Amino acid sequence: MPTLLRHLLVAAGVGLAVLMVSYQLDSYRNFQLATVAAYLCATAGLTILTGLCGQLSLGHGALMATGAYTVALCQAAFFDRGVTSGLTLIGSLAAAVLVTVVVGLVVGVAAARLRGPYLAGLTLAVAVVVPALTVTLDGVFNGEQGLPVPVAPAPESLGLYFPHERWQLWVAAGTTLLCLVVLANLVRSRYGRLFRAVRDDEVAARLAGIHVARTQVIAFVVSAAGAGLGGALLAVLAQSVSPGAFGLTLSLFLLMAVVIGGLGRLAGAVWGALLLVALPDLTHSLTNLFTLSPAAAQRLEGNLPLAIFGATLIVVMIAAPGGVQGLLSRLTHRLRTRRPVGRS
């Protein structure tokens, strides 16, 4: 079966499952699942860059912010002109991807000459600076307050009382599945092989006639597009965008998520995105178990997920560099190789 067809079939299956699940879950869970989908675009993009091409980026939170602000500005422009159809969202999302691709191209061209810590330092600067830009240009971006993202409600054909969160999940999951099909195909394509060759041995890749810098720029641009789309979806879900949500911590979170999920496989990105949404929720219910003063509870709730993420990351890097997906595949591999022995 051709790869594209297989990926499309898998995506259709997953889409159908999400559709059914969306009717079973309450509004809050639907919204959470939609957030997972939005993060998944960004973590999948980062997996391509870091896992496949071996480049580290701490700037993906800033690229998400780029996508988010683009969507906000585009939607506002549409609504100001009285165009309130749901279809404007497709145009705005496309614009977000386009703008992020341009920004990613600029950073990527600079980054292609850099290795290891230099690259990390440059992208770190991007992550710290871009949120600060929103304050500098507060005429456009409205400073710390941020911008609202006007979004059309669910189409009336779905019924008058169709829950808004379910509609959000549909939109986010549909977009994300499309994005994943494209990325999964890319991984299996000629470019996927180029990425891996560059990651494994740059000198050998160059000797084999691969244009290393160009390959790295392509990987950066593709992952930037994923981040932009993810940020745009997040902004659409929250119906607002502000610099506070896209600080350095988000960039670090994204990196943590793909590392903990397992570098190099898109399945790892799914685990990462799930963790990003589930962990704050889990720590919230954890802190609720203890009786704390409201101030202490608030302190703990904001910081405990960060601490757990940081500690997990260090432990994973030391003990199991393959991440969750690495552990799983080792486990299934062991089961598979054991079975024939048991039969004989």
Added chain:
Amino acid sequence: MDRFLFLTLDGLSRGAVYAAFALALVLIWRAGRIVNFAQGAMAVAAAYVAYSVTAATGSYWLGFAAALLAGLLLGALVDVAVMRLVDHRSPLNPVIVSLGLVLLIQAILGMVYGNEYLPAQTPFSRTALTVGGTAVLSPYDLFVFAAVGVVGAALVWVFTRTAIGLRMRAAAFAPEVSRLLGVNVGGMLTLGWALASGVGALAGMLVIPTELGLHPHAMDLVFVSAFTAAVLGGLDSPPGAVVGGLGVGLLLSYVSGYAGGDLIPLAVLALLLTVLLVRPGGLFAPVTARQV
């Protein structure tokens, strides 16, 4: 002209701190080929220790000493408990682990002290003295120069004039040979981490009162500026780090004085991009042979 003089002196004072911080980065890079992205967070942790000690004893100087001690210990702890266990075959691994440390340290500080800005006091006045009607340096600026100068001179002395400095340099440049000759390479690396983190803590103590105040993220932008300074000098060169630090300090002072403080982050990014594109090895890097 007065304004230019003031901005220059102010920039040099600011740059001295960046230079100290960049020096700490260079120390660890030379010892273990690691850029310690957690250095800012570690410095903030030391500054919080100083805050607690000062609050308990009422003495700025006890807090100051406690911060330096905490910096030294934290550096040694990070090396022994974390960095030594990391697989260094891929350069990505130590970077990712140090980023994990950033999250962990900032989260712990936030849990213990809260995420609001705490006031950070200075031992000397920050109002500039005037010489012949021109505002020049404040007593605090002089203190910054003195502190960074003393620490810089002490580091030079340790590395070039003492046996332990010789061992540290040997362990960094030729670990295998040094080990055969009886140098405790791991111990020297830990000592390097402790020294670097102590210098970082000093820089944190000096810079935090001049920024907004004490906050778990207080050093994020300072770290980026200091990293730029270290890259400007070439990560391998301590004199380069000092020159780079002063240069970055001057640039940022002129930018904020003539164009507005909001543009500082942008100026840092532009400078970093320019340096990395024009001379990725830094201004002080030796010319390397062409690759393949």
